[in-house]
Structures are given as C-alpha cells and as structure tokens.
Amino acid sequence: MESFQYDLPARPCVALPVRAELWGVVSSGNLEVLVETGPPPDQCRFQVETSAHGFSEVWQAVLEDFVTRHAVGGLSFSIHDAGATPAVVSLRLEQAMQSLKAP
Amino acid sequence: MEGKRTLFDRLFPGGHGVSCVGQVLRGWGATTRGRVHVIGTTDHAAIDARIALMLSQAVLDAVAQGPAGSPLPILFIADTQGQALSRHEEALGLNGYFAHLARCVQGARERGHHLVTLIDGEAVSGGFLAFGLLADAIVALPGAEVRVMDLRAMARITRISHDRLVALARTSPVFAPGADNYWRMGGIHAQWRPDQDWAALLEQQLYAAPADDARADLGAVRGGRLLAASLARQVCDAP
C-alpha cells in the first residue's frame, strides 16, 4: 500500500458542516471515499491509501482538477483505493459531491 | 475408536458406555457426581448430512431423556476434518443440517444442560462450527489440530507467499493453524497437558456455573484478540 496526503487551496463549500458519507466500495478497480467536515474553509484535504504504486503524480493531477471544478473548501476526502482508474476516481468524487447533506 | 476408548478410560475411571456407529460417538460417562452424556465424532470424520442428523438426534435424545429439573451435562468430542465436500451434500443443503444441529445444541443449553467440548484429533472449520464450537467450554487435548485452512492452501488462495505467512504467523495468532493460537484468541478455554488428571479437570468443567459467551473478552485478556470484545461493546453502546 502507498499513502499520501494533499492539502489543496479550495473555494469554501456552502453546505458546511456535512454529514459523513461513504461512497463506493473497495474492490478490484474500485475505491471508497469518505467525505467529512475537516480542514479550514479555504482548504481541502485528501488522504489516499492505494494499492497501485507509483501514481502519486496522477492522483495529484486528478485531485487538483476536482478542486478546480468544485467548491470543496472545509471538506476532507479519505480514499481507500484498490486500483481504480482515474476515470473511476473522478466519477466517485462527483457522486460523493452530489450527495453532500447537512448533518 | 480404539484411541477414543483409551481416552474415555482416562476421562471416566468410574465407567463409561460409548458406542460408535459410522464415526458418531454416543453414550455416557460416569463422573463422581453422576452420569453425563457423551456425543461426538471420531476418526477425523468429514461431517455429512447423515452424521449431522445422528448428532442432532443424539442431542435431542439427551434433552428428552434427562430427569426433569436436573439436566445432565453433555460432553462433545470433536474430531472432524470439516464438512463433507460433495455436490450431493450441497444440493441437499448440508448447511441447513448444520444449522439444525446448532439449534439443537442451543435447545439443550436453554434447558440447562451444561456443554463442554474436548478436541481430540482435528477440529476444522465447518464441521467444528456446527456443534463443538458452540459449547460453554472448549478444551484442546494434546496434539489437537485446530484450523480453518493450512498455510499452503491459504497462500495459494490469498496469493500471499507462504514464507511471508509463516513469518507473520510467528507474531500473530490470527490466521495460522494451532490450538495455541485459538487459546490466545479465547476460542479455546483450556489446553490439558498429558501429565494432568483429566478426569478431575473434566469434572471441574462439566459442573462449572453456566456463563454467557465470553470468548471475545478472554481473547482480549490473553492478548490474542484485541478488538472483538471492545468493538461489539462499542456497537452495543453507540448513540
């Protein structure tokens, strides 16, 4: 397993604080993402644990694009990845965003 | 069966009458406090529906026979290589036969029968789950082999190297075969040494006060299973 953490500047999320919510499952080629209220409102935190080694740059690129697309400041995304492709990662993050709810 | 007779001589110096039909043991043993029921399997039985039915009938008979008000303890002898593997047994629904056996064992417990299991030989996953592992107290005799799967088969299925599993098994009791590992995890209450007085030890177990399933706590105390008890409690008490 490889793990890393990124704290990226982000526009504040309007729905803060959010109810913790889990999306996706850990199975081959898939991942789960847990969305919680976390860092300051101008920061977004990603904690990634992945079974695919050597992809930190790809992860960073995927997550930077995601932060550009959405106002996710104040949120933390914890990810357990079992070899999902970037396409699946983006899709799960989009699905998680769609479901953000107040606690 | 010859080995089992020697075992019963040692467990019940006061006498015993255990018969063996098709790898199923049924009968009685005499303790200083009276007779107890003996039910079990021998010769590393692969438990199929027929054996499971004989065991469950033996349990039901033990419950039906007992003098009302003072149910006799039941001693289970576990010696099983696991469930029988065949297409027929699956089609027939062997898991349902095992579940019925488990319900009969619980029925006996609910009627006040104290339940003790001795592992003499092998105790492997499915066959062990159905009755032996459901007792109030579980004891491993010397040489008992307790396991789900040996490490080579596990390495093949999990695709983790055998060497790595062997190395990890030295520090963790969580996956490797062995009565010691099960003892550390609280799954076996006691292991008897060859030089001990088994008849006396058995009596202590057979007439102990009944208790709830405390194996997870035992595992925590013994340091082999640290999360099972606390997590169940956490779920129980969660807001």
Next chain:
Amino acid sequence: MNRIPGKSYREATARQRVAGLLDADSFAEWVGPAARATSPHLAALGLPCSFDDGVVVGQGRVEEAVVTIIAQEGQFNGGAVGEVHGAKIRGALQRAVRERPTAVVFCIDSGGVRLHEANAGLLAISEIMRALLAVQGAGIPVWALVGGSCGAFGGMGIVARLCDAVVMSEEGRLGLSGPEVIETVMGVEEFDARDRALVWRVTGGKIRRTLGEATVLVEDRLSAFRAALESLRHSCPVALPRTLDALQAVQDQLTARATRESDLRDGQALWDRLGLGADAAWMDTAQFNRRLQELA
C-alpha cells in the same frame, strides 16, 4: 420495453441495500465509517482496508416498525468475516436483545471466513451464531436476505439457515462449501465450478425455494426484497420455537429429505420428480412460484 424496472438487489452495494430496504431516511448507523474501525490484520498484510470493514450495522424502520439491520458488502473481500466485521455483527445482535426491535434484518452476502484472519473469523462466526440464537431466544425473529453476488457460504451459510425466514432471489446462492472448493479438492467431475447453470441448479434460489429452505423467492429487485420484508412482519412476527417437539419435527423433516433425496446432485432432478417441467430453470420467478404453489 424500456428500462428494466427497479434497482437490482444483486448489483446494489450494502449501503444502497440498506437505504432501499428501510423507510426513507430512517437509518441510523452504529460505528459507521467515520469511526474508522478497519481491520489491522488486512493492513498487516499490506492489503486495502475498508472504513466499515465490509459491513453496515444500525437501526431503521420498515413501515414504521423498528428493525435492526446488518448488511454485508459482498464486493469487499467477498463479504468475508474477519475480527472487526464479525464483532460489529455480534454487537448489533447483542444490542437487539436489549432494545427488542420488531426483527433483525440480516443481509448476508459472504463466502464465510476471511482467510487473512481465519481464526478470528471462525470464532467471530461462532459468536455470531450464539448471539443470533440468543436474539431468537428473546422471541425476536431474524430474517435473512440472500441475493448478493457472494451468496451465503461457509459459516455464513449456516448462519443463514439459523434464521427464522430466508428471502432469496433466483440469483442468490446458499450453501456450505463453494463449488470452487469442491472442484479443487474432489475434482472437476464432482463439481464443475465453471458450469454456472449447474452451480445455480445446485445452490441457487430456485432449488433452495423448492426444498423449503428459502421462505420466499423474489425477483432480483431491491423493491421486491423490501416488499418481502413488509409481508414477513405478518407471516413471521416471532422467532421459531425451540421446543423439543419443534426441533424433533425439523429433525424428522430433514431425515425424510435426506432419505428421499439420497442421490440428489442437480436441482433439475428434483424439478423433474415434482413435475415442474424441463424448463424449471428457465421460468421467471413469478411463474416458478406459481407452479410450485400449484404442485404443493
């Protein structure tokens, strides 16, 4: 012809099943993913963990009646039971004895013991069995739902049959030893695990329903499983009795079955004998149920 009606139970995740089975917004989870109760044993082997260790437990409502719900995630390690996974289930069952819900709904989707923590898994299943028997002892029924991709095998196959009612879809499977295990040990002539139609004729919902092991056979739709729960409130409101007579009656039934089906190796033989027809394996669920009822 447009869309297939309704969401598939088989394809749904454990969380989607929970949401689809319970009244809207009625679910409250115990020790949810934010608690990060993950498996230290998988981590020690360098394998991916899951925030809920592959099982969701909590309480919710079915038509306003409070139920305890347990849902295994078949896609995570085949729904296999490890220490944490098992402890969560056991805790939920113990809590049910204390809180006395209308029923415990147990969505089983598991191959049995998680080999990476095999000893802990075996003990956990034993503890689940005892805790489940205690729930029933308190009069509370436990309803098993079997329709996931892993079915209910190994120790969880035994657990499923301990339950007071079993709701299955045709796609669900219920057994003890998986076909792959039997093929590996006994040879491909004994059980060809790649012959999927055979696998389902031996372990699938239709043969289980025919033998009476599945209480109801429903379509593979989340809504159909939900509807089955609603009707179980009326048909199975309390745990099955464990009186000596009741246990002996089951003993006699199982004995009769073992004698009658002494050479059963394929569900088709059963259907042929019952006069269900050569196309029993092809019938849709409604038709199959209707034919079974006509023959009963």
Next chain:
Amino acid sequence: MNATGPSRLWNHEARRRTARLTRCAAFLRGKEVAAADMVPFLEAVLEPGDRVCLEGNNQKQADFLAAALADCSAQRVHDLHLVQSVLALPEHMTLFEKGIARRLDFSFAGPQAHHLARLVQDRAIEIGAIHTYLELFGRYFIDLTPQVCLIAAQAADAAGNLYLGPNTEDTPAIVEATAFKSGIVIAQVNELRDALPRVDVPADWVDCFVVAPRPHHIEPLFTRDPAHITEIQVLMAMMAIKGIYAAYGVERLNHGIGYDTAAIELLLPTYGAELGLKGRVARHWALNPHPTLIPAIEAGFVERVHSFGSEVGMEAYVAARPDVFFTGPDGSLRSNRAFCQMAGLYACDLFIGSTLQMDLDGNSSTATLGRITGFGGAPNMGSDARGRRHASAAWLQAGREKCGGGPPVRGQKLVVQVVETWREPHHPTFVERLDAWQLQEDMGLALPPIMIHGDDVSHVVTEEGVANLLLCRTPEERSQAIRGVAGYTPVGRARDRRFVENLRDRGIIRRPEDLGIDVRQATRDLLAARTIKDLVRISDGLYQPPKQFRNW
C-alpha cells in the same frame, strides 16, 4: 499460332487433382470417408508443399480435420502452406511444431497469439503476411488459392450436398476458390441427413465428406454479459450516441465486439429513445447476432442485420425475427463473412470499436509485446472505402468536415475508436509509441501490425470526451486533440492546456458537459438489460444463452 510444335498441356492442375483422387479412392464410399480413416486418407491426398486452407474462423472450427491433419506423419505430409483466416486451435500450432506445415498466411490468432509469437521467434514458422479478412479472401482468387481445403459444415446428404447451418463465415469464399481451381474440397459434417433444409454448397463442388465423431466446436465469441458493463462504459456510450450517432444521423453501421459497444447497443432503447433517435439512427447493421442487440431490436430501433457468422444461443431468436435477419427457407440464419465485410466496407457509414493502444497519430493496435493477434475484420470496417460513390447524410457530413467547408468531392466514413484512457493501472491506452513498432522489429515483419491507421480514424471517444479528428487541420491539432481526451495518462498530462481549450471552443473536443451530458447520470440503471437473464426475458425466452453465461 504455333500449329506445328509439340502441343502444350493446359490441364496440369486437373491431372494433379485426378491423381490425388485416385490415390485416395480406396477410402471413399461414394463421397464419404470413415472418420477412422481420416489420417491415412489425408496422407494420401496431400503432397508436400501443398497450399491448404484448414477452415478456422472466429467461431466455427474444422476441429476434427485439424486434429487428423496434426496426426499425419511428418515424413509423408510436410512443408504445407496454410492459408486461413484464424488460428484458434492448439492443433494449428502442432502442425508447425511437427513440421507438417511451414508457412502461414492468415488474419487473426486470438487464442494462440502468444504461442504464435513464440513460434515466430523460434523460427519454427514463416509468416507470409497478416491480412484483413477481405484481403485474404481476395488473395484466394489471385495468388493464394488453396489446393486442398478442409472445411466444416452442419450436415451432408449422401450425394455430398452441404448444409452450413447458421455459421457460414468463410466457407463460401474458401470453397469457391478451391473447387474451381482444380482443388480438393474435404468437409467434416456433424450429421448425415436424407434431406437437407437447404443446399449451401452443391455436391459437385465437394469431393468428400466425413461425419465427425463430435459436432464441430463453435465459440460464443459475441456474447457480452451486460453484468460486466461499467459506469464508465455507460458514460462513453452516452457520448457516442449523442455526440456521434445523433450528430451525424448514422443509420448504417457496424460495431466491434466489446463491452464498450455492447453498452451502446443497450443504451439505444433507453437513452437513445429519450433523445428521440428511434428510426433516425442505427437502423441497418452489418453485425453478428449480438445478444446485446436484442433490446434495440425489440424496441424497433433495428430494422435489418446482416451477419458474418452466427452466435450460439441466438438460433431460435433469429428464426423468429426474419424481418430483421437474413434467413433461409428453413428459418436458420444465412451469414457470410465475405459479403458482410464488403457490406461493412462499402455500405456502412460508421464503424465503432475499441483498441488496446493508440498513439498521437491515432494509429491503433491490439498487438502488444509477445502476442501476434492479427486483425480480423476491424481494418476493413474501420477504413474509408475510397471506391465508394453513393451518398448518405452521415457520409456527406463527415466528408464536409474533413475537407473544411468547400463542396466535397467525396464523403467520409465515420471510424470511431472508443477507449478508456487507462485499461488498468500501469496500462495507459494512449502511448507515445505503439508496441507494434517493437513487435515489427522483434518479428521481422515488413510493416508494424497497426490495426486501424490514424488517417482512417474520424473520432476518439474516451471518458474525458469526444475528439473529432475530421476537423483537425494540422498534425499538431490532431495530436493535441488526442492528448485532450487522453485523461491523466502521461500522453494526456503532456497536453498544451490552452491549445486544448481552443480546440474545445472550436468543437473539436467536446466534454460531456459540452454535449449536455451529466456524468452522474451514467449509471448501469440506464442499460436496457443488466444481465443475461434480462436479455432472455426481453427476447421472450427465445434467446437461449450457453450455460457458462447463465446464473440460473
């Protein structure tokens, strides 16, 4: 002319044919050969160095004859030149390992791709060329005519007439070339019948037949279980339907085999219907009877399907839908690979398929290191037929886009590659350099095994969007358009972001949101069937899937 000189013989081939038949006459009872005599029979008929077609297709295999040939003595039968479209059976490899065969001209080697690559490296085989199907069939009539062909049919009558059943595939092309050039036609049949449902090959084209001990193998190659279709494939299918099928009004088309295209087939009756496309797109098909096409047929999208071969389990369904399929008087499918390839090349406006690798020129290949897969039919379908003269709306629109506005002198075939940017971690689909180039070096091939050339590709669809290569005016635009949909692969991340945004403004790259597609709606719930069982139900029980696809 020279009336006085010694008269020249003009029938060498016919004499040689007579000699072959004389040598094997002892084995013939009428035209039938006993299965037990097959090895000595072949040893009598064949001569060293013969050009032989041992019928091997995608699905249908002359497997009994292949095994018999492999059992022949290499002393008596050797150095054969095999000319056949597909190498699928282990016996095909044995022929080369034993020295019975030496040279090979072929199209496709799916299941034997690794083995074939090894034989080439060991110099145990000489490869003439890797062909497309039509190319190989063409050469049957020019310079690769078989002297002996070993074919597979469903049934024969006593006279030797053959009934091919639904799986025609290559048989007519092989038999036509062999029988009319003094070759020997040998057929294995599953059964001998008094009367055939229809005569597909007349008896006087057939020299002998053998009733094989077992029916010939047919691989259910075109069955895609909808259960394996992913959300990403659903998303790409939505983009293909809205961004290409609807945008060009594609009525006549061919699909490759794969989950990507199966997803499109299963979205037509749902998403396609919502877009109002019924009757406007996907009406006429050159396609095998894919089970995943059933919902679109039942929904009335599909009007007509002509097929290369058949598909196991689709027999009853096809027979019950004669308005859609080409069927014989007996109700069974009449397929024909040569004609269907021709239809795909000349009469279709779109081909869509997938690939394993694509480079910045748009060249794509399924050949990766250590495997020689060959091409099959994709290059015929996936190329612009420059001999085409009739017009259609889709063809004209593509032609206009390609020539940049002026009055087009010809249209353009739509050739679409639909791929995920990553197949799995460590395997990006988009690469700077195809493995095919390395393979060419390793194998000593004259050309790199490129399946579809970049200059034939009109669109690339990935989960990131659709790139319209017809609108690209310079090589740089083209490569940036490809980078612009290559996602987070190294190729994609090396894009010039401003350049790509500019291409997006010009509609050369279109993202899902540009097409009005909400990514979050891309779920499996959108599929018209999610399981094989759904397909059976939608077919009203007519589709009978092989047992390995059933979970009931």
